Amino acid sequence: MSISNETTVNLQEEYEKRQIQEVLDELDRDLVGLIPVKTRIKEIAALLLVHRLRKLLGLTSANPGLHMSFTGSPGTGKTTVALKMADILFRLGYVRKGHLITVTRDDLVGQYIGHTAPKTKEVLKRAMGGVLFIDEAYYLYKPDNERDYGAEAIEILLQVMENQRDDLVIIFAGYKDRMDSFYESNPGLSSRVANHIDFPDYTPEELLIIGKIMLEEQQYRLTKESELVLLDYIKLRMKEPHFANARSVRNAIDRARMRQANRMFNAGDKVLTKSDLVTIQPEDLLKSRLFKK
Numbered sequence: 001m002s003i004s005n006e007t008t009v010n011l012q013e014e015y016e017k018r019q020i021q022e023v024l025d026e027l028d029r030d031l032v033g034l035i036p037v038k039t040r041i042k043e044i045a046a047l048l049l050v051h052r053l054r055k056l057l058g059l060t061s062a063n064p065g066l067h068m069s070f071t072g073s074p075g076t077g078k079t080t081v082a083l084k085m086a087d088i089l090f091r092l093g094y095v096r097k098g099h100l101i102t103v104t105r106d107d108l109v110g111q112y113i114g115h116t117a118p119k120t121k122e123v124l125k126r127a128m129g130g131v132l133f134i135d136e137a138y139y140l141y142k143p144d145n146e147r148d149y150g151a152e153a154i155e156i157l158l159q160v161m162e163n164q165r166d167d168l169v170i171i172f173a174g175y176k177d178r179m180d181s182f183y184e185s186n187p188g189l190s191s192r193v194a195n196h197i198d199f200p201d202y203t204p205e206e207l208l209i210i211g212k213i214m215l216e217e218q219q220y221r222l223t224k225e226s227e228l229v230l231l232d233y234i235k236l237r238m239k240e241p242h243f244a245n246a247r248s249v250r251n252a253i254d255r256a257r258m259r260q261a262n263r264m265f266n267a268g269d270k271v272l273t274k275s276d277l278v279t280i281q282p283e284d285l286l287k288s289r290l291f292k293k
């Protein structure tokens, strides 16, 4: 069928019909900061939408490159954003189901000869119709070990990525510098990853806002003083090993809730008010080992 130059498609109508704005609003609302990430997601959503319309008019047939790379430190929101991306891909009709499967090397690579292919294929089967998120993807490639089975998993992933008919999108995630060298060593893979998004580390102030939102969600609140203590805690925690941005804040909050409960419990049979039950006091945070150094 030939389509004339005058045939029209309605971008706005298609955008509203697919309810993309809803997901973008959720992204804006649920995630503190991350402005560059949110901007990139919007750009990708616009590109995918326009591509759909071009396809409707017969201007193109192949899918645009859908596979992605999310780089950044642990706890910077990569998995959370991947979930939203899966939803966008689903709403735009690029994947049939829109679920997200998160895996690491151990889920894909076997210990013995002959174990890797079935393992990887099984994961791919589960991920079909959705998004496969491979965290710390560089562990798939071990340059010092020629006989490492990771290479076999990469080969299988490549085949699936190449096959445009499969409705599966792969997101490779991990620290930026290590991902860069992973792509350098695997150019075949790199050339099939079209969208790169870098997740910046949060500032202490952003992490404090994230912490306050997490507490509010669980019906807790900080006093003015405990807010300052949490900010101090965050600044100390950032200098410690294994700091994981928002995840470390979540862990700190979980421990503060436990100390709050213990504090009230140890106070004996005192009658508690609603305010007692919801308030995290400075001492609930100050008992952390970080303040004892």
Ligand SMILES: Nc1ncnc2c1ncn2[C@@H]1O[C@H](COP(=O)(O)OP(=O)(O)OP(=O)(O)O)[C@@H](O)[C@H]1O
Pocket: 030, 031, 032, 033, 034, 073, 074, 075, 076, 077, 078, 079, 080, 081, 135, 173, 210, 213, 244, 246, 247, 250
């Ligand atoms: N900007 C943010 N605003 C609010 N909460 C956030 C934000 N970023 C992350 N979080 C929360 O922090 C936790 C960790 O985030 P997430 O798992 O998405 O990070 P990640 O980058 O995928 O980490 P990893 O790769 O180490 O698993 C989640 O509970 C998430 O809800």
